[in-house]
Amino acid sequence: MQVNLHDSWQIGPVEIPTRVVLAPMAGVSVQAFRRQGRRYGAGLVCSEMVSCAGIHYGNERTLGYLRIAGDERPLAVQIFGSVPALMARAAHMVEDAGADIVDVNFGCPVRKVTKTGAGATLLEQPDLACRIVDAVARAVAVPVTVKMRRGLGDGSRTCLSLGPRLVAAGAQSLTLHPRSARQMYTGTADHDLSAELVSLVDVPVVASGDVTSNARARTILEATGAAAVMVGRAAQGNPWALREIVGDGDGEPLRSDVAAELILFVREAVGELGERRAAGFLKKFYGWYLRGGRFPRPFVQELVQLGSTDEVVILELPISIYGGG
Numbered sequence: 001m002q003v004n005l006h007d008s009w010q011i012g013p014v015e016i017p018t019r020v021v022l023a024p025m026a027g028v029s030v031q032a033f034r035r036q037g038r039r040y041g042a043g044l045v046c047s048e049m050v051s052c053a054g055i056h057y058g059n060e061r062t063l064g065y066l067r068i069a070g071d072e073r074p075l076a077v078q079i080f081g082s083v084p085a086l087m088a089r090a091a092h093m094v095e096d097a098g099a100d101i102v103d104v105n106f107g108c109p110v111r112k113v114t115k116t117g118a119g120a121t122l123l124e125q126p127d128l129a130c131r132i133v134d135a136v137a138r139a140v141a142v143p144v145t146v147k148m149r150r151g152l153g154d155g156s157r158t159c160l161s162l163g164p165r166l167v168a169a170g171a172q173s174l175t176l177h178p179r180s181a182r183q184m185y186t187g188t189a190d191h192d193l194s195a196e197l198v199s200l201v202d203v204p205v206v207a208s209g210d211v212t213s214n215a216r217a218r219t220i221l222e223a224t225g226a227a228a229v230m231v232g233r234a235a236q237g238n239p240w241a242l243r244e245i246v247g248d249g250d251g252e253p254l255r256s257d258v259a260a261e262l263i264l265f266v267r268e269a270v271g272e273l274g275e276r277r278a279a280g281f282l283k284k285f286y287g288w289y290l291r292g293g294r295f296p297r298p299f300v301q302e303l304v305q306l307g308s309t310d311e312v313v314i315l316e317l318p319i320s321i322y323g324g325g
């Protein structure tokens with residue numbers, strides 16, 4: 001089957017204009033990142049995972065994650081937690097904030113999350129996982145989706161028994177990152193499992209893991225029958241990868257394009273997070289934007305050491321565009 005990544009598809013009534021979804025990534029998927037993702041060809045973007053307890057107790061920083069702009073939609077906001085009633089209430093607030101989709105996290109392998117009974121732990125608690133999805137789906141009118149890993153241990157096939165049950169409980173799409181929680185990000189994503197999941201459910205499946213090029217995306221879509229691919233790490237500081245994956249351009253920006261896009265990203269991040277938080281948040285992005293020989297290594301180190309984002313935007317990057325390095 002020939003796949004065109006520019007074809008639209010749907011999750012329930014939500015129309016998604018391309019077959020590329022920008023992954024939820026904690027510490028990365030801020031609004032500036034999501035907006036950029038939409039501009040560069042992602043048909044759907046996701047917030048990073050948001051704690052349902054944080055929403056419930058009105059934690060200021062958590063509520064900041066629920067600020068949604070018109071130009072990032074369609075947008076899924078991802079929530080995590082382990083108590084059905086709290087998840088339902090959080091989902092309701094997420095819907096009120098303007099999310100098009102509520103996504104439930106059954107994949108996070110990080111101990112801080114799993115020790116609370118949330119994230120990937122729920123893969124081994126199928127009844128509770130289904131009760132969470134059922135409660136969330138009853139609480140909102142927008143579609144509810146689930147993102148999961150293959151299971152907890154290496155070689156696990158838990159996702160295949162759980163997936164159809166989650167759909168029966170109300171999930172209108174499933175995203176599978178077919179690594180085990182134990183694997184974290186080592187090894188490779190086993191998309192044979194994505195194909196098996198597709199054959200078992202009658203809702204769209206999104207294949208996540210190791211999608212880094214248009215060729216790879218098409219191979220995965222053709223081999224699995226998934227409705228879309230999700231792109232995570234490849235898009236960090238590299239929106240041009242998204243453009244290439246969706247089928248436009250060669251993914252190689254000019255140095256001036258990189259600097260201009262980074263300046264815009266810095267400005268948007270500061271507007272969103274405030275100078276203090278943004279300055280710390282952005283440090284990892286300098287390396288990501290300027291990697292791969294795009295800029296000399298000492299230049300990246302210089303940016304990371306600067307005290308304020310103004311110095312980055314006003315002093316350093318323009319020099320890189322208009323003269324010098």
Ligand SMILES: Cc1cc2nc3c(=O)[nH]c(=O)nc-3n(C[C@H](O)[C@H](O)[C@H](O)COP(=O)(O)O)c2cc1C
Binds near residue numbers: 177
């Ligand atoms: C820094 C980072 C943070 C992540 N945070 C989340 C998250 O909050 N929720 C989630 O479902 N997945 C999260 N993931 C997993 C990604 O969404 C994705 O499934 C995974 O990175 C595999 O895709 P990739 O090979 O395209 O990166 C995260 C991944 C990374 C690298």
